[in-house]
Amino acid sequence: MGCFPCFQKKDQVAQSSEEKPKPAPSSEPKKQNSGNVKKDNSKENSNRGSEHIAAQTFTFRELATATGNFRADCLVGEGGFGRVYKGKLESINQVVAIKQLDRNGLQGNREFLVEVLMLSLLHHPNLVNLIGYCADGDQRLLVYEYMPLGSLEDHLHDLGSDRRRLDWNTRMKIAAGAAKGLEYLHDKANPPVIYRDLKCSNILLGEGFHPKLSDFGLAKLGPVGDKTHVSTRVMGTYGYCAPEYAMTGQLTLKSDVYSFGVVLLEIITGRKAIDNSRSGPEHNLVAWARPLFKDRRKFPQMADPMLQGQYPSRALYQALAVAAMCVQEQPSMRPLIADVVTALSYLASQNYNPNNRTFQNSSHSPRTKRDSENKRRI
Incomplete structure (x- = not known):
């Protein structure tokens, strides 16, 4: 699959040439509208769109x-798009994250405008909040709410000495919240929005590990009416792209479901979607996991060693079953994101106590599950 742009770089591939969504007419203000994305026939350029x-x-x-002239000690992240700085905007008295797009980078004017439009029109507790933007001359910057705990990737794969491992309860909370953000894009937005770049580095974490989807530069309006897909240039990140999308360029909501399945596998296993330090089938997370999905007795082998065995067996099986369905090769076999939300919300509601191996449901009285009970079939 190396011939596809999706599989040429670890981060986002070259700038898209596809058509971007247009802003809503000024006679229909959208600031309070959290679900409708409309298009008009205005000319495609950032001045008219703004x-x-x-x-x-x-x-x-x-x-x-706000960033002390973009000082190095304010730098909090960096990717193919450019750099992200922490800053303080005195005009609104708020700490913010400022993403400065690299003028020679992979994210161009189209992606910049798409992200501004999407996050101006779409609002949900599990989507990052866009505060504003800058388009001075050739400078392109985006201003977001500051997410103090960084990205999910930071807590799974780049665990520094100042970070503790994520426990099982927190992992399920993050998975359920990310799924809810995706459900909003698929089922509540009108027309639906295909995120197209779901990965651990794009899931940001606020206080209490509250997850929010970020970076909407590759988002695409989904099919409407009798259409089953939208055809577009293949974009995304190696290891997360659905196989049918990489092969044909046909993008559907189920393409996002596949990407979510990869993220869920990362959350459960602690492994990277693509790990260049591993060889053979272990290089690709999905390729490594698929044979193990066929034998429930091997499910404990898939749990992140960082959990140190502190997880509920039955919930592990259920979470892996959800991941396995999401990464099915055939799109029609993958679940709707609403069904994924239902399953993961249940798992997130079961507060597991590793000290006495008990559960406490947020809406029910505490109840104990012994290991033998946890091994019952899903």
């Missing part, structure tokens, strides 16, 4: 001041 955007505009000078 007339209809509800997010605040900032000057480059304001953002430079």
